[in-house]
Amino acid sequence: MGTSFSTGHACGVAAAGNAHDYAHPHSARRTRSPHLMTRRRIALTGAAGSLAADIIPGLLARGHTIVGIDQRAPVDTFGCEFVECPVNDRAALLTALRGCDAVIHLAGIPLEAEWADILRANIDGTQAVLEVAEQLGIRRVVLASSIHSAGFVPVPTDGSLVPDDVRVRPNTLYGVSKAAVEALGSLYHDRFGLDVICLRIASRFAEPTGERTLSTWLSPADAARLFDACLQVPSPGFRTIWGVSANTRGYLSAEGGAAIGFRPEDDSERFAERMFAASDTDPSLLASDWDRAYIGAFSARRNHHASAAIPHALDLGICYTDRNRNDRHRGQRCLCRTPPLQSFWWCRAGARPERYQP
Numbered sequence: 559m560g561t562s563f564s565t566g567h568a569c570g571v572a573a574a575g576n577a578h579d580y581a582h583p584h585s586a587r588r589t590r591s592p593h594l595m596t597r598r599r600i601a602l603t604g605a606a607g608s609l610a611a612d613i614i615p616g617l618l619a620r621g622h623t624i625v626g627i628d629q630r631a632p633v634d635t636f637g638c639e640f641v642e643c644p645v646n647d648r649a650a651l652l653t654a655l656r657g658c659d660a661v662i663h664l665a666g667i668p669l670e671a672e673w674a675d676i677l678r679a680n681i682d683g684t685q686a687v688l689e690v691a692e693q694l695g696i697r698r699v700v701l702a703s704s705i706h707s708a709g710f711v712p713v714p715t716d717g718s719l720v721p722d723d724v725r726v727r728p729n730t731l732y733g734v735s736k737a738a739v740e741a742l743g744s745l746y747h748d749r750f751g752l753d754v755i756c757l758r759i760a761s762r763f764a765e766p767t768g769e770r771t772l773s774t775w776l777s778p779a780d781a782a783r784l785f786d787a788c789l790q791v792p793s794p795g796f797r798t799i800w801g802v803s804a805n806t807r808g809y810l811s812a813e814g815g816a817a818i819g820f821r822p823e824d825d826s827e828r829f830a831e832r833m834f835a836a837s838d839t840d841p842s843l844l845a846s847d848w849d850r851a852y853i854g855a856f857s858a859r860r861n862h863h864a865s866a867a868i869p870h871a872l873d874l875g876i877c878y879t880d881r882n883r884n885d886r887h888r889g890q891r892c893l894c895r896t897p898p899l900q901s902f903w904w905c906r907a908g909a910r911p912e913r914y915q916p
């Protein structure tokens with residue numbers, strides 16, 4: 559069990575914004591300070607995933623020590639301790655999280671899938687992480703929510719910005735799971751006094767992938783800044799915050815991020831000219847009607863559950879979920895929709911990706 563840690567220096571960031579920020583009645587029985595300060599031992603679930611690969615180097619550079627947890631081995635551990643287990647395995651989690659000062663919980667299915675799978679990975683998994691954190695007296699948990707928890711919120715047409723705590727309005731079963739992730743975070747804050755920040759991550763890619771993501775892009779460098787801010791801010795209470803860069807065309811509020819000391823430095827605008835030029839030959843780069851209507855864009859159509867339509871004989875080696883051909887779900891049987899392309903890609907291990915029309 560990790561020892562209690564002292565208050566350390568204040569980072570000068572006010573715990574304000576949409577938080578339920580008050581002195582929690584349970585905090586007195588805690589051994590650990592509600593203030594998480596610099597350079598602590600952080601458990602990071604989903605450590606073999608692409609978001610983890612984006613943020614781990616930045617967190618290490620800021621002096622944090624990371625214990626990675628994932629149900630599959632990562633391509634690169636970045637020199638961190640790594641524990642291979644599903645987050646649903648509470649006994650393994652109890653051992654892996656022991657001695658940690660905070661948890662960054664990224665593990666889960668990051669897009670639309672079958673309900674039973676989403677339920678187990680995203681909802682049961684998050685409850686297990688929060689429960690074990692509470693048992694171990696870990697006071698801070700950062701949860702990966704998603705823009706899809708509020709995906710059916712209309713894109714503002716009057717220049718206003720969508721607030722960080724806009725009500726949940728999921729546009730997929732995946733979005734429902736992220737709404738549940740937020741609800742679980744709220745519960746463990748209100749009932750047990752944990753500080754829980756839910757990041758409503760928008761579109762985290764190396765580069766914007768089309769016209770829509772010029773508005774919703776979260777750069778890898780800003781993602782690292784955002785997660786670090788979540789670890790540094792004193793006593794955030796419970797809050798939901800957009801995970802988005804400082805995009806000129808953005809419509810998601812930056813207030814929640816600013817309130818925890820997140821200062822995004824990237825703007826998708828530098829990609830805009832090239833993207834629109836490319837759209838002359840690839841019109842799928844341009845925003846669709848869904849993109850213009852709802853912040854979560856695609857996904858209102860029933861055929862989103864395309865994984866059910868995968869011919870069982872196909873031995874899918876790699877599934878690509880975006881036009882950058884990010885490699886996700888290596889070795890898993892899945893089929894994913896590509897938001898800007900409104901299409902699906904799949905391939906056998908080692909083969910070129912092909913479009914798939916269910």
Ligand SMILES: NC(=O)c1ccc[n+]([C@@H]2O[C@H](COP(=O)([O-])OP(=O)(O)OC[C@H]3O[C@@H](n4cnc5c(N)ncnc54)[C@H](O)[C@@H]3O)[C@@H](O)[C@H]2O)c1
Nearest residue numbers: 604606607608609629644645664665666668702704759762
């Ligand atoms: N990348 C984005 O743009 C984006 C946007 C919004 C939200 N998010 C959220 O961020 C998180 C990480 O996304 P990502 O893009 O890195 O996805 P990813 O698929 O690359 O990584 C997710 C990782 O979680 C692991 N995992 C899944 N279920 C698990 C379980 N039950 N136990 C242990 N490990 C498990 C997988 O093995 C994988 O390595 C997800 O929760 C996702 O919903 C990502």
